[in-house]
Amino acid sequence: MVVAKMEATARRPRLSAADKIYFGSVYAILTLIFLLILFPLVFVLSASFSSPSAVAAGRVVLWPVEIGLEGYRAVFRNKSIITGYMNTLIYTFFGTALNVAMTLLCAYPLSRKDLRGRNAIMMLFSFTMIFSGGIIPSYMLMKNLHILNTRLALIIPGAISVYNMIITRTFIQNSIPEELLQASQIDGSSDAGYFFRIVLPLSKSVIATITLFYVVGHWNAYFNAFLYLSDRSLLPLQIILREVLISNTIDFSQVVDPEAAQAKQGLADLLKYSLIIVSSVPVLILYPFIQKHFVSGVMIGAIKG
Amino acid sequence: MDSNPQATKSHSDAERKKSIRRRFIMSITSRWQLYLFLLLPLAYLILFAYVPMAGLQIAFKKYSSALGMGIWGSPWVGFSQFTKFFSSYMFKRVLTNTVSVSLYALLAGFPIPILFALSLNSIQRRRYKKTVQMVAYMPYFISTVVLVGMLMQMINPRIGIFGVAYTAMTGKDAPNLIGLPDAFRHLYVWSGIWQSVGWSSIIYLAALSGIDTELHEAAQIDGASRFQRVLHIDFPGIVPTAIILLILNSGQIMNVGFEKAFLMQNTLNLRSSEVISTYVYKVGLASGIQDFSYATAIGLFNSLINFSIIIFVNQIAKRTVGEGLW
Numbered sequence: 001m002v003v004a005k006m007e008a009t010a011r012r013p014r015l016s017a018a019d020k021i022y023f024g025s026v027y028a029i030l031t032l033i034f035l036l037i038l039f040p041l042v043f044v045l046s047a048s049f050s051s052p053s054a055v056a057a058g059r060v061v062l063w064p065v066e067i068g069l070e071g072y073r074a075v076f077r078n079k080s081i082i083t084g085y086m087n088t089l090i091y092t093f094f095g096t097a098l099n100v101a102m103t104l105l106c107a108y109p110l111s112r113k114d115l116r117g118r119n120a121i122m123m124l125f126s127f128t129m130i131f132s133g134g135i136i137p138s139y140m141l142m143k144n145l146h147i148l149n150t151r152l153a154l155i156i157p158g159a160i161s162v163y164n165m166i167i168t169r170t171f172i173q174n175s176i177p178e179e180l181l182q183a184s185q186i187d188g189s190s191d192a193g194y195f196f197r198i199v200l201p202l203s204k205s206v207i208a209t210i211t212l213f214y215v216v217g218h219w220n221a222y223f224n225a226f227l228y229l230s231d232r233s234l235l236p237l238q239i240i241l242r243e244v245l246i247s248n249t250i251d252f253s254q255v256v257d258p259e260a261a262q263a264k265q266g267l268a269d270l271l272k273y274s275l276i277i278v279s280s281v282p283v284l285i286l287y288p289f290i291q292k293h294f295v296s297g298v299m300i301g302a303i304k305g
Numbered sequence: 306m307d308s309n310p311q312a313t314k315s316h317s318d319a320e321r322k323k324s325i326r327r328r329f330i331m332s333i334t335s336r337w338q339l340y341l342f343l344l345l346p347l348a349y350l351i352l353f354a355y356v357p358m359a360g361l362q363i364a365f366k367k368y369s370s371a372l373g374m375g376i377w378g379s380p381w382v383g384f385s386q387f388t389k390f391f392s393s394y395m396f397k398r399v400l401t402n403t404v405s406v407s408l409y410a411l412l413a414g415f416p417i418p419i420l421f422a423l424s425l426n427s428i429q430r431r432r433y434k435k436t437v438q439m440v441a442y443m444p445y446f447i448s449t450v451v452l453v454g455m456l457m458q459m460i461n462p463r464i465g466i467f468g469v470a471y472t473a474m475t476g477k478d479a480p481n482l483i484g485l486p487d488a489f490r491h492l493y494v495w496s497g498i499w500q501s502v503g504w505s506s507i508i509y510l511a512a513l514s515g516i517d518t519e520l521h522e523a524a525q526i527d528g529a530s531r532f533q534r535v536l537h538i539d540f541p542g543i544v545p546t547a548i549i550l551l552i553l554n555s556g557q558i559m560n561v562g563f564e565k566a567f568l569m570q571n572t573l574n575l576r577s578s579e580v581i582s583t584y585v586y587k588v589g590l591a592s593g594i595q596d597f598s599y600a601t602a603i604g605l606f607n608s609l610i611n612f613s614i615i616i617f618v619n620q621i622a623k624r625t626v627g628e629g630l631w
Contacts, residue, residue, distance in 0.1 A: 018530040026424045033421060034437045037444060037499060040455055043466060047458075058469040106346035109339035116333055121343065125350060130556060131612050133357025134604035135563075135582075136589045136597050140376065141357050159349050191338040220448030223564055227590070238450045245454030246568055269464055276451050283446045288439070 048273035052266030071274030074267055083233065084240035091236055092218040095155045099214040100207065102159045107168035108195050125162050135227065142228055153228035154236065164210045171206040172199060212290040219283050237279055245272050364602035386602035395584060403580040407558045410494045415554065418502050419547060422509035423535055441503025453568040456496050457483055484573035493569060509543050516542040548622050556615030559607050581607045
């Protein structure tokens with residue numbers, strides 16, 4: 001950091017004309033991309049805090065118009081949204097716990113060079129990344145296992161993401177020195193003991209990273225619920241979101257007074273914005289905490305592995 | 306005793322073989338805990354990944370849940386499900402839609418994160434850099450449902466920012482973009498780029514951070530401009546990463562994800578938005594007569610093409626640049 005600073009101050013006065021043009025255009029492009037990415041996010045946030053009539057008239061451009069919380073009130077008054085939210089919390093919690101446990105169980109032995117048949121087992125896993133049975137055979141399997149239309153249908157399939165397993169395996173392999181294994185073997189530690197006492201504590205950053213990936217995956221998952229669930233009381237948030245945001249099927253009797261006919265459409269549109277915020281915020285606030293981990297070597301390990 | 310060296314040799318051979326076998330068994334049994342760890346993941350893999358692959362056989366059978374003969378008991382029909390698909394009028398449509406959407410996504414979506422990473426990497430102001438990165442990663446964490454929902458709100462001809470701006474500029478009513486078949490591709494691809502540009506650039510930034518700083522220092526002493534250094538040091542430094550990602554992405558050419566395409570579909574834009582994955586779903590699960598065999602055949606056709614492409618591209622990459630996935 002200090003070096004970078006010195007470099008910067010040392011070079012700044014001597015910027016050549018070519019460099020000036022270069023940096024000018026780089027900043028222009030980056031700022032443009034930055035604004036293009038940022039704008040929709042700010043727009044949704046602003047709209048969610050505006051009034052139904054402002055939203056309905058298209059008066060929100062950048063900042064909130066007639067600030068209020070009506071959209072949020074409508075969101076929290078809607079029973080199916082609350083049920084969906086609760087269900088998603090359940091699926092995310094149990095699903096992620098199973099994911100992380102299974103991934104570690106799998107990644108640790110495969111990181112050991114003294115495991116016979118390691119390459120064959122790796123092949124068995126990697127092959128599923130480029131070829132799969134597809135939706136119909138998977139659906140038939142779920143049906144035969146009788147987990148169709150149960151909570152298990154969203155927790156058990158996809159218990160291991162091979163991609164995350166490879167990230168974890170590569171991390172364990174590259175960042176935990178082999179001398180530690182030898183030392184602990186001399187101390188009489190078993191393979192399981194080594195895993196719990198040495199590997200787990202040293203793998204915190206990769207565990208944090210895959211946990212984030214799995215949490216986001218469960219939180220945003222829609223496909224499996226769409227295929228496997230029909231019971232309304234089991235539906236996760238994303239399915240409810242689809243009904244509200246895309247199919248426009250929203251039960252107004254739950255939301256507003258029937259007589260407020262005129263405000264209905266405005267409120268329906270406003271509710272969409274507030275719902276987007278309510279459903280996305282948990283994941284968005286999680287990631288800055290873990291961001292530092294996945295940049296630190298985990299991602300580069302993934303591509304080298 | 307030594308009169309028969311042949312016998313001794315074969316004797317010691319057998320002995321050696323025995324001890325090799327014993328050592329082999331030892332090397333497994335002494336690691337039994339590791340295999341125990343793998344037991345559950347392997348069982349899971351076989352049940353949820355390989356059993357469905359065995360289920361692919363119904364693509365060559367006439368499966369009917371009403372007949373109750375199951376996957377294994379149904380009669381073989383050879384390739385008739387495939388020929389039925391190839392001769393159906395939907396074949397050309399879903400194939401064209403799938404390939405054109407994904408090729409467009411690949412061509413437009415591949416270079417942008419590279420340019421983004423190279424630009425970001427070359428600037429010095431840390432605060433600026435961090436802010437841009439922070440915002441750029443964010444859309445990646447938004448779900449597909451929310452993304453499509455946001456898109457539809459933004460391009461809404463009446464209340465969306467697009468509709469409002471269009472009316473303000475032209476004085477006319479804005480077109481309903483989500484219902485236009487010609488707009489589907491652009492909406493699909495550019496919303497995808499919006500969502501993933503930041504995230505995809507992480508891997509390039511990681512590769513860039515691994516470039517030896519001495520190269521830059523030497524080039525600076527030689528009077529190279531920043532742009533020249535980007536061109537001759539940074540860019541070659543990320544080429545291997547770019548190739549690996551290109552291989553991975555090219556394996557997805559026939560794979561337009563179900564979720565987003567399905568969410569963006571409506572009766573008006575179906576002509577260009579029906580892709581293979583959504584069609585498989587409709588044939589197999591959504592229609593009144595659930596034709597599992599036919600849908601599986603279409604899905605299998607799709608997977609096999611994907612599989613061949615990824616193998617093919619990997620070979621080419623290995624031959625031409627010496628980098629490949631395996």
